[in-house]
Amino acid sequence: xxxxxxxxxxxxxxxxFLVVAFSAVLPLMTVVNYSMQDTFGNNQFxxxxxxxxKELLDPSTDLGGRFFASLWRNLFFSAxxxxxxxxxxxxxxxxxxxxxWSVAACLVIMALPLLIPWNVVGTIWQIxxxxxxxxxxxxxxxxxxxxxxxxxxxxxxxxxxxxDVWHWTSLVALLCYAGLKSIPDAYYQAAxxxxxxxxxxxxxxxxxxxxRVLLIAVLLRFMDSFMIYTEPFVVTGGGPGNSxxxxxxxxxxxxxxQFDLGKAAALSLVYNLIIIIVxxxxxxxxxxxxxxxxxxxxxx
Amino acid sequence: MMHSIPGRxxxxxxxxxxxxxxxxxxxxxxxKTNYEIVSTMTLWPHEPxxxxxxxxxTDQSWxxxxxxxxxxxxxNTVISISxxxxxxYAFSRYRxxxxxxxxxxxxxxRMAPAAVYALPFFNLYSAIGxxxxxxxxxxxxxxxxxxxxxWILEGFVSGVPREIxxxxxxxxxxxxxxxxxxxxxxxxxxIGVAAFFCFMFSWVxxxxxxxxxxxxxxxxxxxxxxxxxxxxxxxxLLAAAGVLxxxxxxxxxWFVRNYIARGFAxxxx
Numbered sequence: 001x002x003x004x005x006x007x008x009x010x011x012x013x014x015x016x017f018l019v020v021a022f023s024a025v026l027p028l029m030t031v032v033n034y035s036m037q038d039t040f041g042n043n044q045f046x047x048x049x050x051x052x053x054k055e056l057l058d059p060s061t062d063l064g065g066r067f068f069a070s071l072w073r074n075l076f077f078s079a080x081x082x083x084x085x086x087x088x089x090x091x092x093x094x095x096x097x098x099x100x101w102s103v104a105a106c107l108v109i110m111a112l113p114l115l116i117p118w119n120v121v122g123t124i125w126q127i128x129x130x131x132x133x134x135x136x137x138x139x140x141x142x143x144x145x146x147x148x149x150x151x152x153x154x155x156x157x158x159x160x161x162x163x164d165v166w167h168w169t170s171l172v173a174l175l176c177y178a179g180l181k182s183i184p185d186a187y188y189q190a191a192x193x194x195x196x197x198x199x200x201x202x203x204x205x206x207x208x209x210x211x212r213v214l215l216i217a218v219l220l221r222f223m224d225s226f227m228i229y230t231e232p233f234v235v236t237g238g239g240p241g242n243s244x245x246x247x248x249x250x251x252x253x254x255x256x257x258q259f260d261l262g263k264a265a266a267l268s269l270v271y272n273l274i275i276i277i278v279x280x281x282x283x284x285x286x287x288x289x290x291x292x293x294x295x296x297x298x299x300x
Numbered sequence: 301m302m303h304s305i306p307g308r309x310x311x312x313x314x315x316x317x318x319x320x321x322x323x324x325x326x327x328x329x330x331x332k333t334n335y336e337i338v339s340t341m342t343l344w345p346h347e348p349x350x351x352x353x354x355x356x357x358t359d360q361s362w363x364x365x366x367x368x369x370x371x372x373x374x375x376n377t378v379i380s381i382s383x384x385x386x387x388x389y390a391f392s393r394y395r396x397x398x399x400x401x402x403x404x405x406x407x408x409x410r411m412a413p414a415a416v417y418a419l420p421f422f423n424l425y426s427a428i429g430x431x432x433x434x435x436x437x438x439x440x441x442x443x444x445x446x447x448x449x450x451w452i453l454e455g456f457v458s459g460v461p462r463e464i465x466x467x468x469x470x471x472x473x474x475x476x477x478x479x480x481x482x483x484x485x486x487x488x489x490x491i492g493v494a495a496f497f498c499f500m501f502s503w504v505x506x507x508x509x510x511x512x513x514x515x516x517x518x519x520x521x522x523x524x525x526x527x528x529x530x531x532x533x534x535x536x537l538l539a540a541a542g543v544l545x546x547x548x549x550x551x552x553x554w555f556v557r558n559y560i561a562r563g564f565a566x567x568x569x
Contacts, residue, residue: 003392003393004395005395005396006393006396009395009396009399010397012387012390015387016386020409020447023440027421028420030423088315092311092315095308097312106312108550108553109316110319111557112323112546112549112550113319115500116549117503117545118505118506120521120524120542120546123524123542124323125322127325127539132338133535166319169315174560229414248415255415271416275408275413280404
Protein backbone atom coordinates (compact mmCIF):
# COMPACT_ATOMS: atom_id res chain seq x y z
CA UNK A 1 0.00 0.00 0.00
CA UNK A 2 2.01 2.93 -1.27
CA UNK A 3 0.92 6.40 -0.31
CA UNK A 4 0.14 8.60 -3.26
CA UNK A 5 1.37 12.15 -3.59
CA UNK A 6 -1.50 14.55 -3.03
CA UNK A 7 -0.87 18.10 -1.90
CA UNK A 8 -4.55 18.60 -1.17
CA UNK A 9 -4.03 16.40 1.88
CA UNK A 10 -2.82 19.59 3.53
CA UNK A 11 -6.46 20.65 3.84
CA UNK A 12 -7.09 17.59 5.98
CA UNK A 13 -4.10 18.35 8.17
CA UNK A 14 -4.85 22.05 8.47
CA UNK A 15 -7.14 21.86 11.54
CA UNK A 16 -4.50 19.95 13.48
CA PHE A 17 -1.84 22.34 12.31
CA LEU A 18 -3.85 25.36 13.44
CA VAL A 19 -4.81 23.94 16.82
CA VAL A 20 -1.29 22.82 17.68
CA ALA A 21 0.28 25.97 16.29
CA PHE A 22 -2.07 28.05 18.42
CA SER A 23 -1.16 26.17 21.56
CA ALA A 24 2.51 25.56 20.82
CA VAL A 25 4.02 28.17 18.52
CA LEU A 26 2.26 31.21 19.91
CA PRO A 27 3.27 30.59 23.54
CA LEU A 28 6.77 29.63 22.45
CA MET A 29 7.11 33.03 20.77
CA THR A 30 6.33 34.64 24.12
CA VAL A 31 9.04 32.52 25.68
CA VAL A 32 11.59 33.56 23.07
CA ASN A 33 10.61 37.17 23.65
CA TYR A 34 11.02 36.91 27.43
CA SER A 35 14.30 35.07 27.15
CA MET A 36 15.95 38.14 25.64
CA GLN A 37 14.67 40.62 28.20
CA ASP A 38 14.83 41.50 31.85
CA THR A 39 11.95 42.76 33.91
CA PHE A 40 11.62 44.57 37.21
CA GLY A 41 7.87 44.15 37.39
CA ASN A 42 5.22 46.64 36.28
CA ASN A 43 5.43 45.27 32.77
CA GLN A 44 8.67 47.16 32.15
CA PHE A 45 11.08 45.16 30.05
CA UNK A 46 14.71 45.77 29.19
CA UNK A 47 16.67 44.23 26.38
CA UNK A 48 19.17 41.68 27.65
CA UNK A 49 20.21 39.88 24.45
CA UNK A 50 21.74 36.50 25.07
CA UNK A 51 22.67 37.40 28.64
CA UNK A 52 20.38 34.85 30.25
CA UNK A 53 21.62 32.08 28.00
CA LYS A 54 25.23 32.86 28.86
CA GLU A 55 24.40 32.76 32.54
CA LEU A 56 22.35 29.60 32.16
CA LEU A 57 25.06 27.63 30.38
CA ASP A 58 27.80 28.74 32.77
CA PRO A 59 27.72 26.39 35.78
CA SER A 60 29.67 28.86 37.93
CA THR A 61 26.75 31.31 38.15
CA ASP A 62 23.77 30.80 40.43
CA LEU A 63 21.32 30.17 37.59
CA GLY A 64 23.67 27.91 35.65
CA GLY A 65 24.57 25.98 38.77
CA ARG A 66 20.94 25.31 39.56
CA PHE A 67 20.19 24.37 35.97
CA PHE A 68 23.02 21.86 35.63
CA ALA A 69 22.41 20.40 39.09
CA SER A 70 18.75 19.74 38.27
CA LEU A 71 19.66 18.49 34.79
CA TRP A 72 22.13 15.86 36.02
CA ARG A 73 19.75 14.91 38.81
CA ASN A 74 16.95 14.47 36.27
CA LEU A 75 19.09 12.47 33.83
CA PHE A 76 20.22 10.22 36.68
CA PHE A 77 16.60 9.75 37.73
CA SER A 78 15.57 8.86 34.16
CA ALA A 79 18.45 6.38 33.86
CA UNK A 80 17.55 4.66 37.13
CA UNK A 81 13.86 4.29 36.38
CA UNK A 82 14.55 3.04 32.83
CA UNK A 83 17.01 0.49 34.23
CA UNK A 84 14.31 -0.79 36.59
CA UNK A 85 11.12 -0.41 34.58
CA UNK A 86 12.20 -1.86 31.24
CA UNK A 87 13.48 -5.26 32.49
CA UNK A 88 10.68 -5.48 35.06
CA UNK A 89 8.08 -4.63 32.40
CA UNK A 90 9.43 -7.35 30.09
CA UNK A 91 9.38 -9.93 32.89
CA UNK A 92 5.83 -9.00 33.84
CA UNK A 93 4.69 -9.15 30.22
CA UNK A 94 6.23 -12.62 29.87
CA UNK A 95 4.41 -13.68 33.04
CA UNK A 96 0.98 -12.68 31.78
CA UNK A 97 -1.56 -15.48 31.53
CA UNK A 98 -2.39 -16.43 27.97
CA UNK A 99 -6.15 -16.69 27.94
CA UNK A 100 -9.23 -16.66 30.12
CA TRP A 101 -10.79 -14.04 32.32
CA SER A 102 -7.54 -13.55 34.21
CA VAL A 103 -6.02 -11.74 31.22
CA ALA A 104 -8.66 -9.03 31.32
CA ALA A 105 -8.39 -8.79 35.10
CA CYS A 106 -4.60 -8.39 34.95
CA LEU A 107 -4.84 -5.77 32.20
CA VAL A 108 -7.36 -3.70 34.14
CA ILE A 109 -5.40 -3.85 37.41
CA MET A 110 -2.18 -2.98 35.60
CA ALA A 111 -3.74 -0.03 33.83
CA LEU A 112 -5.18 1.34 37.06
CA PRO A 113 -2.13 3.35 38.24
CA LEU A 114 -1.85 4.94 34.78
CA LEU A 115 -5.29 6.50 35.13
CA ILE A 116 -4.83 8.11 38.51
CA PRO A 117 -4.33 11.90 38.40
CA TRP A 118 -0.66 12.63 38.99
CA ASN A 119 -1.18 14.65 42.12
CA VAL A 120 -3.24 11.79 43.57
CA VAL A 121 -0.35 9.44 42.77
CA GLY A 122 1.79 11.79 44.83
CA THR A 123 -0.80 11.88 47.60
CA ILE A 124 -1.08 8.09 47.68
CA TRP A 125 2.66 7.68 48.20
CA GLN A 126 2.89 10.62 50.54
CA ILE A 127 0.38 8.87 52.80
CA UNK A 128 1.70 5.35 52.18
CA UNK A 129 5.23 6.28 53.20
CA UNK A 130 4.43 8.18 56.38
CA UNK A 131 5.62 6.37 59.49
CA UNK A 132 2.58 7.45 61.53
CA UNK A 133 -0.33 6.74 59.20
CA UNK A 134 1.10 4.90 56.16
CA UNK A 135 1.47 1.16 55.85
CA UNK A 136 4.89 1.27 54.16
CA UNK A 137 6.44 3.75 56.58
CA UNK A 138 4.93 1.93 59.55
CA UNK A 139 6.24 -1.47 58.48
CA UNK A 140 9.71 -0.12 57.69
CA UNK A 141 9.85 1.44 61.15
CA UNK A 142 8.67 -1.80 62.77
CA UNK A 143 11.54 -3.73 61.20
CA UNK A 144 13.95 -1.14 62.52
CA UNK A 145 14.68 1.10 59.54
CA UNK A 146 14.80 4.79 60.24
CA UNK A 147 12.95 5.65 57.05
CA UNK A 148 11.85 9.25 56.58
CA UNK A 149 11.36 10.71 53.12
CA UNK A 150 10.94 14.25 54.42
CA UNK A 151 14.37 14.64 56.00
CA UNK A 152 16.61 11.99 54.44
CA UNK A 153 17.91 12.46 50.87
CA UNK A 154 18.29 8.77 50.18
CA UNK A 155 14.82 7.92 51.47
CA UNK A 156 13.29 10.72 49.42
CA UNK A 157 14.99 9.39 46.28
CA UNK A 158 13.96 5.82 47.03
CA UNK A 159 10.36 6.94 47.53
CA UNK A 160 10.26 8.91 44.29
CA UNK A 161 11.78 6.03 42.34
CA UNK A 162 9.53 3.35 43.82
CA UNK A 163 6.59 5.64 43.15
CA ASP A 164 7.56 6.00 39.51
CA VAL A 165 8.08 2.24 39.16
CA TRP A 166 4.64 1.74 40.67
CA HIS A 167 3.11 4.35 38.40
CA TRP A 168 4.65 3.49 35.04
CA THR A 169 6.02 -0.07 34.90
CA SER A 170 2.59 -1.18 33.72
CA LEU A 171 3.01 0.96 30.62
CA VAL A 172 6.16 -0.94 29.61
CA ALA A 173 4.50 -4.24 30.50
CA LEU A 174 1.35 -3.46 28.49
CA LEU A 175 3.38 -2.46 25.45
CA CYS A 176 5.53 -5.59 25.63
CA TYR A 177 2.44 -7.71 26.11
CA ALA A 178 0.95 -6.22 22.94
CA GLY A 179 4.15 -7.05 21.08
CA LEU A 180 4.16 -10.62 22.42
CA LYS A 181 0.54 -11.16 21.48
CA SER A 182 1.31 -10.39 17.85
CA ILE A 183 3.57 -13.48 17.62
CA PRO A 184 1.75 -16.29 15.79
CA ASP A 185 1.54 -19.64 17.59
CA ALA A 186 3.30 -21.31 14.67
CA TYR A 187 6.57 -19.66 15.73
CA TYR A 188 6.41 -21.32 19.12
CA GLN A 189 5.47 -24.68 17.62
CA ALA A 190 8.43 -24.48 15.26
CA ALA A 191 10.71 -23.62 18.16
CA UNK A 192 9.37 -26.58 20.11
CA UNK A 193 10.06 -28.95 17.21
CA UNK A 194 13.59 -27.57 16.99
CA UNK A 195 13.95 -28.18 20.71
CA UNK A 196 14.86 -24.57 21.40
CA UNK A 197 15.50 -23.58 25.00
CA UNK A 198 13.41 -20.92 26.71
CA UNK A 199 16.22 -18.44 26.52
CA UNK A 200 16.64 -19.13 22.80
CA UNK A 201 12.92 -18.56 22.25
CA UNK A 202 13.14 -15.27 24.11
CA UNK A 203 16.21 -14.12 22.20
CA UNK A 204 15.23 -15.29 18.74
CA UNK A 205 11.45 -14.84 18.70
CA UNK A 206 10.12 -12.71 21.53
CA UNK A 207 12.73 -9.98 21.81
CA UNK A 208 12.82 -9.12 18.09
CA UNK A 209 9.03 -8.90 18.08
CA UNK A 210 9.13 -6.56 21.04
CA UNK A 211 11.79 -4.28 19.57
CA ARG A 212 9.39 -1.80 18.14
CA VAL A 213 7.12 -1.46 21.15
CA LEU A 214 10.13 -1.38 23.46
CA LEU A 215 11.45 1.59 21.53
CA ILE A 216 8.15 3.41 22.04
CA ALA A 217 8.17 2.42 25.71
CA VAL A 218 11.69 3.75 26.24
CA LEU A 219 10.87 6.95 24.38
CA LEU A 220 7.70 7.60 26.38
CA ARG A 221 9.30 6.70 29.69
CA PHE A 222 12.38 8.80 29.03
CA MET A 223 10.35 11.83 27.99
CA ASP A 224 7.81 11.61 30.77
CA SER A 225 10.46 11.08 33.43
CA PHE A 226 12.53 13.90 32.01
CA MET A 227 9.64 16.32 32.45
CA ILE A 228 8.29 14.85 35.69
CA TYR A 229 6.82 17.50 37.95
CA THR A 230 3.65 16.76 39.86
CA GLU A 231 4.38 13.46 41.60
CA PRO A 232 7.71 14.32 43.25
CA PHE A 233 6.45 17.83 43.92
CA VAL A 234 3.53 16.50 45.94
CA VAL A 235 5.61 13.95 47.83
CA THR A 236 8.85 15.79 48.56
CA GLY A 237 8.30 19.32 47.24
CA GLY A 238 11.73 19.00 45.63
CA GLY A 239 13.45 18.42 48.95
CA PRO A 240 14.94 17.68 51.32
CA GLY A 241 16.96 20.74 50.36
CA ASN A 242 17.16 20.47 46.60
CA SER A 243 17.84 16.76 46.43
CA UNK A 244 14.76 15.84 44.37
CA UNK A 245 14.39 19.11 42.47
CA UNK A 246 14.11 18.01 38.84
CA UNK A 247 14.29 20.37 35.86
CA UNK A 248 10.55 21.04 35.69
CA UNK A 249 10.36 21.76 39.40
CA UNK A 250 13.32 24.15 39.14
CA UNK A 251 11.68 25.84 36.17
CA UNK A 252 8.36 26.36 37.90
CA UNK A 253 10.18 27.68 40.96
CA UNK A 254 11.93 30.31 38.83
CA UNK A 255 8.93 31.16 36.62
CA UNK A 256 5.94 31.13 38.94
CA UNK A 257 7.73 31.32 42.29
CA GLN A 258 10.28 34.08 41.75
CA PHE A 259 8.65 35.43 38.58
CA ASP A 260 12.09 35.69 36.94
CA LEU A 261 10.62 35.60 33.46
CA GLY A 262 13.84 36.06 31.53
CA LYS A 263 15.72 33.32 33.34
CA ALA A 264 12.76 30.96 33.20
CA ALA A 265 12.31 31.56 29.48
CA ALA A 266 15.97 30.90 28.71
CA LEU A 267 15.80 27.70 30.77
CA SER A 268 12.58 26.70 28.96
CA LEU A 269 14.16 27.06 25.55
CA VAL A 270 17.25 25.03 26.40
CA TYR A 271 15.04 22.40 28.08
CA ASN A 272 12.82 22.22 25.02
CA LEU A 273 15.82 21.99 22.73
CA ILE A 274 17.20 18.98 24.63
CA ILE A 275 13.81 17.29 24.33
CA ILE A 276 13.50 17.97 20.61
CA ILE A 277 16.98 16.56 19.97
CA VAL A 278 16.29 13.38 21.93
CA UNK A 279 12.92 13.10 20.19
CA UNK A 280 14.53 13.44 16.81
CA UNK A 281 17.04 10.69 17.53
CA UNK A 282 14.26 8.32 18.58
CA UNK A 283 12.08 9.31 15.65
CA UNK A 284 14.87 8.62 13.17
CA UNK A 285 15.65 5.25 14.71
CA UNK A 286 11.95 4.38 14.75
CA UNK A 287 11.32 5.43 11.17
CA UNK A 288 14.32 3.43 9.98
CA UNK A 289 13.33 0.37 12.00
CA UNK A 290 9.81 0.67 10.60
CA UNK A 291 11.09 1.07 7.04
CA UNK A 292 13.22 -2.06 7.33
CA UNK A 293 10.44 -4.31 8.51
CA UNK A 294 7.41 -2.87 6.74
CA UNK A 295 8.48 -0.93 3.69
CA UNK A 296 4.88 0.04 2.98
CA UNK A 297 4.06 1.43 6.39
CA UNK A 298 5.14 4.95 5.57
CA UNK A 299 5.58 7.71 8.08
CA UNK A 300 6.38 5.95 11.31
CA MET B 301 3.53 -23.39 26.80
CA MET B 302 6.40 -21.45 25.32
CA HIS B 303 5.00 -18.09 26.25
CA SER B 304 5.58 -18.48 29.94
CA ILE B 305 8.66 -18.21 32.12
CA PRO B 306 9.45 -20.09 35.33
CA GLY B 307 7.71 -18.77 38.42
CA ARG B 308 5.46 -16.54 36.40
CA UNK B 309 2.50 -16.83 38.75
CA UNK B 310 4.62 -15.68 41.65
CA UNK B 311 6.11 -12.76 39.70
CA UNK B 312 2.77 -11.62 38.40
CA UNK B 313 1.13 -12.05 41.79
CA UNK B 314 3.80 -9.99 43.56
CA UNK B 315 3.59 -7.27 40.93
CA UNK B 316 -0.19 -7.00 41.19
CA UNK B 317 -0.02 -6.87 44.98
CA UNK B 318 2.60 -4.12 44.70
CA UNK B 319 0.22 -2.18 42.42
CA UNK B 320 -2.84 -2.67 44.56
CA UNK B 321 -1.43 -2.20 48.05
CA UNK B 322 -1.07 1.63 47.96
CA UNK B 323 -4.51 1.93 46.36
CA UNK B 324 -5.97 -0.36 49.01
CA UNK B 325 -4.43 1.82 51.69
CA UNK B 326 -6.06 4.91 50.22
CA UNK B 327 -9.47 3.22 50.04
CA UNK B 328 -9.01 1.89 53.55
CA UNK B 329 -8.25 5.37 54.88
CA UNK B 330 -11.15 6.96 53.08
CA UNK B 331 -13.59 4.88 55.17
CA LYS B 332 -11.95 5.74 58.48
CA THR B 333 -12.52 8.63 60.84
CA ASN B 334 -9.60 10.99 61.29
CA TYR B 335 -9.38 9.86 64.89
CA GLU B 336 -8.85 6.26 63.84
CA ILE B 337 -6.31 7.22 61.16
CA VAL B 338 -4.10 9.17 63.53
CA SER B 339 -4.48 7.13 66.70
CA THR B 340 -4.10 3.50 65.60
CA MET B 341 -2.69 1.45 62.75
CA THR B 342 -5.54 -0.70 61.48
CA LEU B 343 -5.53 -2.83 58.35
CA TRP B 344 -9.22 -2.27 57.76
CA PRO B 345 -11.62 0.34 59.15
CA HIS B 346 -12.84 -0.78 62.57
CA GLU B 347 -15.45 1.94 62.71
CA PRO B 348 -16.32 2.32 59.03
CA UNK B 349 -17.79 5.67 58.10
CA UNK B 350 -18.97 7.25 54.89
CA UNK B 351 -18.83 10.76 56.35
CA UNK B 352 -15.85 11.66 54.14
CA UNK B 353 -17.74 10.80 50.98
CA UNK B 354 -20.91 12.43 52.23
CA UNK B 355 -19.02 15.67 52.78
CA UNK B 356 -17.68 15.67 49.20
CA UNK B 357 -21.08 14.98 47.66
CA THR B 358 -22.82 17.67 49.68
CA ASP B 359 -20.21 20.45 49.71
CA GLN B 360 -20.45 22.51 46.55
CA SER B 361 -16.79 23.57 46.55
CA TRP B 362 -15.84 19.86 46.46
CA UNK B 363 -18.21 18.34 43.96
CA UNK B 364 -18.01 21.29 41.57
CA UNK B 365 -14.32 20.39 41.22
CA UNK B 366 -15.28 17.05 39.71
CA UNK B 367 -17.77 18.70 37.37
CA UNK B 368 -15.18 21.26 36.26
CA UNK B 369 -12.63 18.55 35.59
CA UNK B 370 -15.10 16.50 33.58
CA UNK B 371 -16.10 19.58 31.57
CA UNK B 372 -12.65 20.35 30.22
CA UNK B 373 -11.76 16.69 29.80
CA UNK B 374 -14.83 16.07 27.63
CA UNK B 375 -14.30 19.29 25.68
CA ASN B 376 -10.69 18.41 25.05
CA THR B 377 -11.55 14.88 23.92
CA VAL B 378 -14.13 16.16 21.44
CA ILE B 379 -11.80 18.81 20.00
CA SER B 380 -8.83 16.45 19.78
CA ILE B 381 -10.69 13.65 18.04
CA SER B 382 -12.51 15.85 15.56
CA UNK B 383 -9.38 17.63 14.32
CA UNK B 384 -7.21 14.52 14.47
CA UNK B 385 -9.46 12.28 12.36
CA UNK B 386 -8.97 13.96 8.96
CA UNK B 387 -5.27 14.46 9.67
CA UNK B 388 -4.82 10.79 10.55
CA TYR B 389 -6.43 9.87 7.24
CA ALA B 390 -4.14 12.27 5.35
CA PHE B 391 -0.99 10.92 7.03
CA SER B 392 -2.05 7.35 6.41
CA ARG B 393 -3.01 7.67 2.74
CA TYR B 394 -1.15 10.54 1.16
CA ARG B 395 2.32 11.87 0.72
CA UNK B 396 2.50 15.66 0.75
CA UNK B 397 4.95 18.47 1.12
CA UNK B 398 6.51 18.40 4.58
CA UNK B 399 4.51 15.44 5.86
CA UNK B 400 7.42 13.85 7.72
CA UNK B 401 8.47 17.12 9.32
CA UNK B 402 4.92 17.85 10.35
CA UNK B 403 4.60 14.42 11.89
CA UNK B 404 7.83 14.91 13.82
CA UNK B 405 6.74 18.35 14.94
CA UNK B 406 3.53 16.83 16.32
CA UNK B 407 5.49 14.14 18.13
CA UNK B 408 7.81 16.72 19.68
CA UNK B 409 4.79 18.59 21.00
CA ARG B 410 3.49 15.45 22.68
CA MET B 411 6.81 15.41 24.54
CA ALA B 412 6.92 19.12 25.41
CA PRO B 413 7.17 19.67 29.17
CA ALA B 414 4.06 21.26 30.64
CA ALA B 415 6.25 23.37 32.92
CA VAL B 416 7.61 25.25 29.89
CA TYR B 417 4.11 26.20 28.78
CA ALA B 418 2.52 27.03 32.11
CA LEU B 419 3.45 30.70 32.15
CA PRO B 420 2.99 31.53 28.43
CA PHE B 421 -0.38 29.77 28.49
CA PHE B 422 -1.37 31.85 31.47
CA ASN B 423 -0.52 35.04 29.52
CA LEU B 424 -2.13 33.84 26.31
CA TYR B 425 -5.44 32.74 27.79
CA SER B 426 -5.65 35.80 30.03
CA ALA B 427 -5.13 38.01 26.99
CA ILE B 428 -7.95 36.40 25.00
CA GLY B 429 -10.29 36.30 27.98
CA UNK B 430 -10.51 32.54 28.38
CA UNK B 431 -8.66 32.35 31.69
CA UNK B 432 -10.56 30.40 34.35
CA UNK B 433 -12.89 28.74 31.85
CA UNK B 434 -12.96 25.06 30.86
CA UNK B 435 -12.04 26.18 27.33
CA UNK B 436 -8.61 27.39 28.42
CA UNK B 437 -7.67 24.02 29.92
CA UNK B 438 -9.29 22.07 27.08
CA UNK B 439 -7.32 24.02 24.47
CA UNK B 440 -4.10 23.87 26.49
CA UNK B 441 -4.33 20.09 26.79
CA UNK B 442 -4.64 19.90 23.01
CA UNK B 443 -0.90 20.43 22.82
CA UNK B 444 -0.24 16.86 23.88
CA UNK B 445 -3.59 15.20 23.14
CA UNK B 446 -4.00 16.20 19.48
CA UNK B 447 -0.62 14.70 18.46
CA UNK B 448 -1.41 11.60 20.48
CA UNK B 449 -4.82 11.22 18.81
CA UNK B 450 -3.27 11.67 15.37
CA TRP B 451 -0.71 8.98 16.13
CA ILE B 452 -3.20 6.45 17.42
CA LEU B 453 -5.77 7.08 14.68
CA GLU B 454 -3.14 6.94 11.94
CA GLY B 455 -2.28 3.44 13.07
CA PHE B 456 -5.91 2.39 12.92
CA VAL B 457 -6.64 4.05 9.56
CA SER B 458 -3.61 2.29 8.09
CA GLY B 459 -5.23 -0.97 9.12
CA VAL B 460 -8.16 -0.29 6.75
CA PRO B 461 -7.37 -1.63 3.25
CA ARG B 462 -7.03 1.03 0.63
CA GLU B 463 -9.36 -0.84 -1.72
CA ILE B 464 -12.28 0.17 0.49
CA UNK B 465 -11.64 3.87 -0.21
CA UNK B 466 -11.29 3.26 -3.91
CA UNK B 467 -14.45 1.19 -4.16
CA UNK B 468 -16.41 3.85 -2.28
CA UNK B 469 -15.16 6.62 -4.57
CA UNK B 470 -15.98 4.50 -7.64
CA UNK B 471 -19.46 4.04 -6.23
CA UNK B 472 -19.83 7.80 -6.29
CA UNK B 473 -19.34 8.60 -2.61
CA UNK B 474 -18.20 12.15 -1.98
CA UNK B 475 -15.25 12.51 0.35
CA UNK B 476 -17.20 13.76 3.40
CA UNK B 477 -19.85 11.09 2.90
CA UNK B 478 -17.24 8.34 2.54
CA UNK B 479 -15.55 9.64 5.67
CA UNK B 480 -18.63 9.66 7.85
CA UNK B 481 -20.49 6.64 6.44
CA UNK B 482 -17.66 4.22 5.75
CA UNK B 483 -14.35 5.14 7.38
CA UNK B 484 -15.60 6.26 10.78
CA UNK B 485 -17.64 3.09 11.43
CA UNK B 486 -14.69 0.96 10.29
CA UNK B 487 -12.28 2.51 12.78
CA UNK B 488 -14.84 2.93 15.55
CA UNK B 489 -12.69 0.94 17.98
CA UNK B 490 -9.70 3.13 17.12
CA ILE B 491 -11.73 6.25 17.81
CA GLY B 492 -12.77 4.73 21.11
CA VAL B 493 -9.17 4.07 22.06
CA ALA B 494 -8.01 7.52 20.99
CA ALA B 495 -10.85 9.13 22.93
CA PHE B 496 -9.93 7.05 25.94
CA PHE B 497 -6.33 8.24 25.80
CA CYS B 498 -7.32 11.88 25.39
CA PHE B 499 -9.66 11.47 28.33
CA MET B 500 -6.95 9.85 30.38
CA PHE B 501 -4.11 12.31 29.74
CA SER B 502 -6.37 15.29 30.23
CA TRP B 503 -7.73 13.78 33.43
CA VAL B 504 -4.35 13.07 35.03
CA UNK B 505 -2.69 16.38 34.16
CA UNK B 506 -2.50 18.92 36.96
CA UNK B 507 0.07 21.62 36.31
CA UNK B 508 -1.64 23.32 33.35
CA UNK B 509 -5.14 22.77 34.70
CA UNK B 510 -4.18 24.44 37.96
CA UNK B 511 -2.31 27.32 36.35
CA UNK B 512 -5.15 28.20 33.98
CA UNK B 513 -7.97 28.28 36.52
CA UNK B 514 -8.60 30.20 39.71
CA UNK B 515 -12.15 30.04 40.99
CA UNK B 516 -14.92 29.19 38.55
CA UNK B 517 -13.27 26.36 36.66
CA UNK B 518 -11.05 24.96 39.39
CA UNK B 519 -10.42 21.24 38.74
CA UNK B 520 -10.73 18.60 41.44
CA UNK B 521 -6.98 18.07 41.64
CA UNK B 522 -6.51 21.75 42.52
CA UNK B 523 -9.38 21.64 45.02
CA UNK B 524 -7.58 18.75 46.69
CA UNK B 525 -4.23 20.49 47.02
CA UNK B 526 -5.68 23.76 48.27
CA UNK B 527 -8.37 22.64 50.67
CA UNK B 528 -6.06 20.21 52.34
CA UNK B 529 -3.39 22.74 53.14
CA UNK B 530 -5.97 25.27 54.36
CA UNK B 531 -7.89 22.95 56.67
CA UNK B 532 -4.90 21.36 58.34
CA UNK B 533 -4.62 17.71 57.41
CA UNK B 534 -7.98 16.09 56.94
CA UNK B 535 -6.57 12.73 55.87
CA UNK B 536 -9.88 10.90 55.57
CA LEU B 537 -11.35 13.56 53.31
CA LEU B 538 -8.20 13.71 51.19
CA ALA B 539 -8.26 9.93 50.77
CA ALA B 540 -11.94 9.92 49.83
CA ALA B 541 -11.35 12.64 47.23
CA GLY B 542 -8.45 10.63 45.86
CA VAL B 543 -10.53 7.48 45.59
CA LEU B 544 -13.22 9.38 43.71
CA UNK B 545 -10.64 10.57 41.14
CA UNK B 546 -9.69 6.95 40.44
CA UNK B 547 -13.26 5.87 39.66
CA UNK B 548 -13.81 7.51 36.23
CA UNK B 549 -10.60 5.95 34.91
CA UNK B 550 -11.43 2.57 36.35
CA UNK B 551 -14.85 2.69 34.68
CA UNK B 552 -13.70 3.61 31.19
CA UNK B 553 -10.78 1.23 31.28
CA TRP B 554 -13.13 -1.75 31.35
CA PHE B 555 -14.50 -0.83 27.93
CA VAL B 556 -11.15 -0.55 26.22
CA ARG B 557 -9.29 -3.33 28.06
CA ASN B 558 -8.64 -5.26 24.86
CA TYR B 559 -7.23 -2.24 23.09
CA ILE B 560 -5.25 -0.60 25.90
CA ALA B 561 -1.95 -2.03 24.79
CA ARG B 562 -2.49 -1.13 21.16
CA GLY B 563 -3.35 2.41 22.14
CA PHE B 564 -0.24 2.77 24.27
CA ALA B 565 1.77 1.56 21.32
CA UNK B 566 0.20 4.53 19.49
CA UNK B 567 -1.67 2.10 17.24
CA UNK B 568 1.57 0.57 16.06
CA UNK B 569 1.70 -3.03 17.20
